[in-house]
Amino acid sequence: MAGRPRDWHPVADSDPIPGDADRMASLGKTLRKTADEVERQIRNLKAVAEVDAWDSKAGKEFREKASGNVKKLEAVFKRYDTAATAIGSRVDEVGGGYQDKVTASPKNYASDLNRAQEIADAALKDAKEADERKSASQKSIDGLSGKDRKKEDVDKDRKDLEAKRKAAGDEIEAAREKINEAKRIRDAAAKRARESLDAVINHDSLKDGFWETLTDSIAEITSWVATVCGILSLIVGWIPVIGQALAGVLGAIAMIATLINFIATLVQVAQGNADWMDVGMAALGFLMMGVGKGFSKIAGKFAKGTLGRLGKAGVARTARQVSRANKNLRRAAGKDLKLGKGDILKSLKEPFTEPFSKAAWAKNLKTLKPGGGNWAAAKNELGLRGGGSALKGLPKSFSMADPGVASDLKSIKMGTAALGSQFDANAINQISKSASRLSVVGAGITLGGLSLDGNLQKMVGIGG
Numbered sequence: 001m002a003g004r005p006r007d008w009h010p011v012a013d014s015d016p017i018p019g020d021a022d023r024m025a026s027l028g029k030t031l032r033k034t035a036d037e038v039e040r041q042i043r044n045l046k047a048v049a050e051v052d053a054w055d056s057k058a059g060k061e062f063r064e065k066a067s068g069n070v071k072k073l074e075a076v077f078k079r080y081d082t083a084a085t086a087i088g089s090r091v092d093e094v095g096g097g098y099q100d101k102v103t104a105s106p107k108n109y110a111s112d113l114n115r116a117q118e119i120a121d122a123a124l125k126d127a128k129e130a131d132e133r134k135s136a137s138q139k140s141i142d143g144l145s146g147k148d149r150k151k152e153d154v155d156k157d158r159k160d161l162e163a164k165r166k167a168a169g170d171e172i173e174a175a176r177e178k179i180n181e182a183k184r185i186r187d188a189a190a191k192r193a194r195e196s197l198d199a200v201i202n203h204d205s206l207k208d209g210f211w212e213t214l215t216d217s218i219a220e221i222t223s224w225v226a227t228v229c230g231i232l233s234l235i236v237g238w239i240p241v242i243g244q245a246l247a248g249v250l251g252a253i254a255m256i257a258t259l260i261n262f263i264a265t266l267v268q269v270a271q272g273n274a275d276w277m278d279v280g281m282a283a284l285g286f287l288m289m290g291v292g293k294g295f296s297k298i299a300g301k302f303a304k305g306t307l308g309r310l311g312k313a314g315v316a317r318t319a320r321q322v323s324r325a326n327k328n329l330r331r332a333a334g335k336d337l338k339l340g341k342g343d344i345l346k347s348l349k350e351p352f353t354e355p356f357s358k359a360a361w362a363k364n365l366k367t368l369k370p371g372g373g374n375w376a377a378a379k380n381e382l383g384l385r386g387g388g389s390a391l392k393g394l395p396k397s398f399s400m401a402d403p404g405v406a407s408d409l410k411s412i413k414m415g416t417a418a419l420g421s422q423f424d425a426n427a428i429n430q431i432s433k434s435a436s437r438l439s440v441v442g443a444g445i446t447l448g449g450l451s452l453d454g455n456l457q458k459m460v461g462i463g464g
Contacts, residue, residue: 004117011127011176017186021091021114028087028110035080042073082200086193098122102181112189119182127175134168137161219264222257230254240381241374245367252355252364 004015088108094101094115101119106112141161144154233250236243265279354360367374379390386393 005121005124008124009128010131010172011124011179016179017113017117017120017182019113019117019186021110021117024110024113025088025091028084028108029089031080031084031087032089035077035084038073038077038080042070042077045070045073078200082196086196094118098178102185106189106192109189109193113186116182116186116189119185120179123175123178123182126178127172130168130171130175134165134172137165137168141165215264215267219261219268222261222264226254226257226261229257239378240385241378242368243378245364245374248354248360248364249368252361255352255355 004018006015008014008016086109088110090110091114092107092111094104094111098119101115104115141158144158144161229250233247233254236246236250239246262279262283269276269279366372382390382393384393
């Protein structure tokens with residue numbers, strides 16, 4: 001079909017009946033072909049199921065399953081057949097003028113859309129012609145002059161021109177009403193198509209039952225909760241004092257939601273609404289989140305150890321004490337720095353157990369309790385880092401390191417600067433870098449686990 005008009009002045013700001021009737025008919029034709037093919041397969045399956053010569057146990061079992069599948073295929077055919085009929089596989093033109101088109105019997109959506117567009121296009125043409133006459137009449141009125149003419153002649157001309165201008169304006173209003181009628185035709189066609197599709201979808205054997213719908217809703221909701229809380233848990237840890245507790249709560253919610261999503265996906269597989277690849281992706285996402293947080297736990301232990309050594313170095317006063325402090329710092333920065341026995345296993349285990357630990361929840365919630373002093377302490381710490389201004393302390397504190405170590409890394413940096421040149425800052429920085437690398441790896445693995453969920457792709461504008 002020809003392209004739609006772009007300039008709809010003076011009856012509308014834009015196309016009041018957008019759409020492509022031919023493309024809708026092409027879709028309807030595709031749906032009709034699919035319906036015909038499904039119907040052909042139903043006949044074939046019925047023919048095979050009715051063969052009595054195959055009288056073995058396998059043959060009987062096959063016929064039973066074939067009969068069940070025939071019912072499902074018949075429901076599929078009904079859906080495609082209804083959709084093809086509602087949309088239409090061709091555009092049926094309606095001849096005649098405006099009244100013929102308005103009073104024509106409804107057909108299918110593609111044909112009725114085309115009929116509505118023809119009414120609107122004709123109305124636009126009439127309105128443009130009327131608008132030209134209206135403008136011409138107004139221009140003539142503005143140019144009337146009483147010079148060398150009798151007043152009664154001028155008044156008569158003015159009256160005639162004003163009558164022509166009014167008649168043209170009335171024609172434009174009539175064109176607008178024709179377009180409104182076209183909209184009603186289009187909307188009625190869309191409503192009929194929608195209702196016929198809803199009727200077949202909501203009352204056939206393919207419609208999901210209550211439990212299928214509930215499982216789908218649980219999977220969708222927990223997927224979003226896991227994505228949002230997981231991302232938030234990665235970006236709040238830099239907040240001093242309360243950051244790690246806040247990240248702990250958000251991370252625990254994300255882990256629990258991911259586990260529930262995994263269980264819901266297993267149920268969907270049993271219902272036939274998901275496959276084992278979906279289960280594998282859900283399980284991998286859960287494991288990656290836990291392992292990523294485990295790496296960050298290890299990084300946190302390095303950072304905690306560094307802070308402890310900084311504290312001891314800070315109280316060193318004599319040359320001997322300073323020498324011993326530097327020796328300990330260099331040893332910590334070298335190959336001798338090791339976690340205690342079982343610390344690695346414990347660190348990898350904690351992310352999977354903490355979400356279900358009453359003690360961990362109690363500790364984090366106590367830290368976040370309003371009026372407990374921690375929020376004020378966080379503000380004061382930001383003020384110290386910002387030279388007296390909490391706002392200036394925000395950019396100096398922000399870090400993309402994992403919540404379990406971000407705040408400690410900032411404290412290490414601040415503590416190193418405060419010790420003075422007599423202490424081995426290189427050794428301290430080396431430990432900090434090691435913790436940072438482990439933290440970044442952990443955050444990356446956690447984010448990788450979250451990225452297996454399509455919701456994260458939607459949030460950052462990737463994919464469908």
